Amino acid sequence: MLSLGCDVGTMFTKTVVMDNGNVIAHDITRNNGTLKELVEASIHSAVSRAGLSLDDIKVRGGTGMGDKYIRIEHANQGIIKSLARGSFWALAGARTVVDLGGLSTTIISLNGAGKVIEYRTSDKCASGSGFFLELAAQALELTVEEMGETVVPPEECAHMSTQCAVFCESEIVSHINDGIEVKSIVGGINYSLGSGIATMINRLGAIPAILITGGVAKSRGVVCALEKHLGVEVVKSVPADHQLIAAVGAALCARDVQQS
Amino acid sequence: MAEYSDRKDRTVTTWWQITADLAKYILSQDINHLDDWGGKEVVRDILPEVFQKNFDMIQTDLINCILEEKNKETAQNFVNNIGSYVDEMHKGLDAGNKVCYHYFIHSIEPMLALDIVPICFEVLSGLTAALYTDGCEEGIDAIEGEGYPDHLCSSNKGAAGFLLKGYLPKPDMFLKGANPCDASNRIYEWAAHKCKVPLLTTETPYYFNERAHRFMIGETRRLVANLEKIAGKKIDEGRLREYVEYGNEAVDYIVKIQELKKMVPCPDTGWHRPADTIFMCQIGTPHGAKYFRDLYGIVKKRADKGEGVVPEGKKERRLAWGYTWECFDLPFFNWLENEHGAIYTEDTLSYFPADVGKVDTTNMETMIEGLAWRSMQMPMARQTMSFSDVWINDFVHICKAFKVDALILGGHMACKHYWALNKLMSDKVKEKAGIPTLRFEFDMMDKRFTSPAELKRIMNDFFATF
Numbered sequence: 001m002l003s004l005g006c007d008v009g010t011m012f013t014k015t016v017v018m019d020n021g022n023v024i025a026h027d028i029t030r031n032n033g034t035l036k037e038l039v040e041a042s043i044h045s046a047v048s049r050a051g052l053s054l055d056d057i058k059v060r061g062g063t064g065m066g067d068k069y070i071r072i073e074h075a076n077q078g079i080i081k082s083l084a085r086g087s088f089w090a091l092a093g094a095r096t097v098v099d100l101g102g103l104s105t106t107i108i109s110l111n112g113a114g115k116v117i118e119y120r121t122s123d124k125c126a127s128g129s130g131f132f133l134e135l136a137a138q139a140l141e142l143t144v145e146e147m148g149e150t151v152v153p154p155e156e157c158a159h160m161s162t163q164c165a166v167f168c169e170s171e172i173v174s175h176i177n178d179g180i181e182v183k184s185i186v187g188g189i190n191y192s193l194g195s196g197i198a199t200m201i202n203r204l205g206a207i208p209a210i211l212i213t214g215g216v217a218k219s220r221g222v223v224c225a226l227e228k229h230l231g232v233e234v235v236k237s238v239p240a241d242h243q244l245i246a247a248v249g250a251a252l253c254a255r256d257v258q259q260s
Numbered sequence: 261m262a263e264y265s266d267r268k269d270r271t272v273t274t275w276w277q278i279t280a281d282l283a284k285y286i287l288s289q290d291i292n293h294l295d296d297w298g299g300k301e302v303v304r305d306i307l308p309e310v311f312q313k314n315f316d317m318i319q320t321d322l323i324n325c326i327l328e329e330k331n332k333e334t335a336q337n338f339v340n341n342i343g344s345y346v347d348e349m350h351k352g353l354d355a356g357n358k359v360c361y362h363y364f365i366h367s368i369e370p371m372l373a374l375d376i377v378p379i380c381f382e383v384l385s386g387l388t389a390a391l392y393t394d395g396c397e398e399g400i401d402a403i404e405g406e407g408y409p410d411h412l413c414s415s416n417k418g419a420a421g422f423l424l425k426g427y428l429p430k431p432d433m434f435l436k437g438a439n440p441c442d443a444s445n446r447i448y449e450w451a452a453h454k455c456k457v458p459l460l461t462t463e464t465p466y467y468f469n470e471r472a473h474r475f476m477i478g479e480t481r482r483l484v485a486n487l488e489k490i491a492g493k494k495i496d497e498g499r500l501r502e503y504v505e506y507g508n509e510a511v512d513y514i515v516k517i518q519e520l521k522k523m524v525p526c527p528d529t530g531w532h533r534p535a536d537t538i539f540m541c542q543i544g545t546p547h548g549a550k551y552f553r554d555l556y557g558i559v560k561k562r563a564d565k566g567e568g569v570v571p572e573g574k575k576e577r578r579l580a581w582g583y584t585w586e587c588f589d590l591p592f593f594n595w596l597e598n599e600h601g602a603i604y605t606e607d608t609l610s611y612f613p614a615d616v617g618k619v620d621t622t623n624m625e626t627m628i629e630g631l632a633w634r635s636m637q638m639p640m641a642r643q644t645m646s647f648s649d650v651w652i653n654d655f656v657h658i659c660k661a662f663k664v665d666a667l668i669l670g671g672h673m674a675c676k677h678y679w680a681l682n683k684l685m686s687d688k689v690k691e692k693a694g695i696p697t698l699r700f701e702f703d704m705m706d707k708r709f710t711s712p713a714e715l716k717r718i719m720n721d722f723f724a725t726f
Contacts (some may be wrong), residue, residue, distance in 0.1 A: 080722070081724040117690055118698065120699065203683065248602070
């Protein structure tokens with residue numbers, strides 16, 4: 001059965017086309033411009049990459065903060081449900097899902113059957129999010145990818161006293177003026193982010209297997225720092241791009257409804 | 261049409277009095293929604309002039325909520341007894357009786373027997389927040405202007421601010437038990453200091469053993485002696501018995517209603533749960549007894565027919581609220597029923613353990629002993645006495661006994677004692693009852709902290725995971 005999932009996040013729109021539970025095409029588009037048009041373009045891009053037309057796909061699920069901008073007929077699935085479903089698809093043994101998104105972090109506890117037991121979202125603060133990393137990268141004149149590839153041992157990390165997206169820029173500037181190496185500053189930022197995310201995870205309980213999703217999951221630096229703080233390894237390899245998991249979940253939830 | 265006081269020091273209670281009469285008037289019409297009467301603007305012009313200003317203040321969604329067929333009887337019960345509550349209070353004030361502003365966990369029978377007018381501080385904030393679009397925010401802002409921060413409890417601050425603005429009768433005393441928190445103790449201390457009147461206090465024991473009970477009896481005796489001193493007379497045993505019997509009746513019905521709420525489908529609507537707490541603060545009064553007696557009748561009638569309160573075709577989802585309701589948006593609980601089929605079983609502020617029992621009215625001594633025992637078991641007093649186990653065990657029990665599908669741990673942001681145990685409770689309930697939990701923050705009485713729209717978003721996300 002063909003299905004489509006679209007996750008309209010705060011920084012990116014992600015679309016997947018699935019056939020019998022496998023991703024056959026996807027699109028990731030940055031949200032620069034009019035959201036309604038971007039979403040439409042993302043959907044059409046994924047569908048055409050799959051060699052299909054929209055009419056071929058009757059089962060469609062939408063999710064994310066911008067779900068209302070999905071103008072094609074679809075069923076809204078809710079972000080927590082989509083993340084849970086997508087994560088269970090990615091890793092059947094997942095018990096803790098850590099979604100590191102554009103403007104928020106979400107932690108979800110699953111039982112052995114993939115049912116949500118509890119979740120927490122940092123929806124009032126951009127700390128630890130993709131947006132935070134972009135601000136830091138700009139201040140350091142690096143790309144987010146360059147920051148992500150920087151893994152520094154804790155003892156070599158510059159001390160970051162804030163996880164606040166607003167105040168971190170001035171702290172970075174202070175460190176640069178003090179002559180601290182950029183690598184150490186990056187390490188300090190990643191280490192500080194890892195600490196904040198680990199605290200959130202521990203609030204629910206860091207039950208393995210811990211699966212990381214969302215755009216920030218691509219930052220090796222943040223993920224390594226997170227593992228150091230948690231004292232356990234997280235699952236880094238999944239059958240689709242980490243950023244697509246919620247879109248996959250939306251597609252699967254829509255399919256589940258269709259099949260039930 | 262009733263005559264309403266224009267005294268500034270009865271501003272808040274007169275708002276309630278007019279609202280109660282206005283609600284009775286609207287409920288007497290054959291409508292299920294304001295739109296059936298032409299919409300809000302049209303209705304305003306139809307209303308008698310005396311109601312129009314008050315009508316502008318009331319939350320429109322609340323009016324539409326109580327006009328829903330399933331809510332009408334409970335709404336009538338609520339407004340009738342609010343009217344009686346204010347009438348009684350005003351009569352006492354007109355007679356020149358002493359006024360005691362007290363914390364909500366106290367038994368008020370000794371005050372009633374001494375002709376003291378008991379006014380619950382937290383009810384002042386809560387009821388005003390529940391009824392009006394601007395809630396008790398004017399009071400909160402006034403007290404914050406005195407230097408109190410936004411993270412202290414709005415249930416104290418709203419009333420304290422109204423007092424500061426002169427909207428409430430002058431107190432002759434304040435009464436505050438030691439639990440649940442030091443911050444609320446300090447606000448009462450401030451209010452007593454500001455009003456230059458005594459602050460009466462009672463200490464709190466640990467647990468529910470014999471030693472604790474003996475301690476509480478001593479505290480109750482000490483309190484009665486202090487009340488007698490201020491009232492300038494000795495308590496009359498016969499009058500105390502009269503009020504204690506009203507209290508026994510109310511508690512009896514509270515426990516019976518709880519039993520009915522264990523049924524599937526649940527026969528009780530959720531919108532009035534904060535109102536239940538308000539009337540728990542009236543245990544010992546005739547209208548307190550009447551509220552729960554009539555509520556029992558409404559719930560029993562539905563239970564006997566095997567009827568629930570969620571729309572036909574919707575699956576009933578049974579919620580317990582591990583701490584508290586919010587009261588700035590009562591229709592929210594009605595929305596939960598209608599939108600998600602989510603019924604409201606119990607919460608900390610309305611749960612009465614079934615073994616509280618009646619107060620023995622044999623003589624003065626037995627009544628003091630019984631009131632001491634009951635005041636230890638009052639909602640929130642019981643859970644905040646000492647360690648976390650009472651609170652947590654209560655909710656493990658509630659989740660099982662009421663066949664709860666999910667525990668909602670919506671927490672009042674000011675309650676540090678709650679936030680210090682919320683994870684313990686969540687973990688234990690997940691482990692023992694095997695149900696999901698949801699934790700989030702709001703301010704019980706101030707919608708500016710977590711808005712009604714945000715609450716709905718949180719719940720929509722949560723129910724999407726079912």
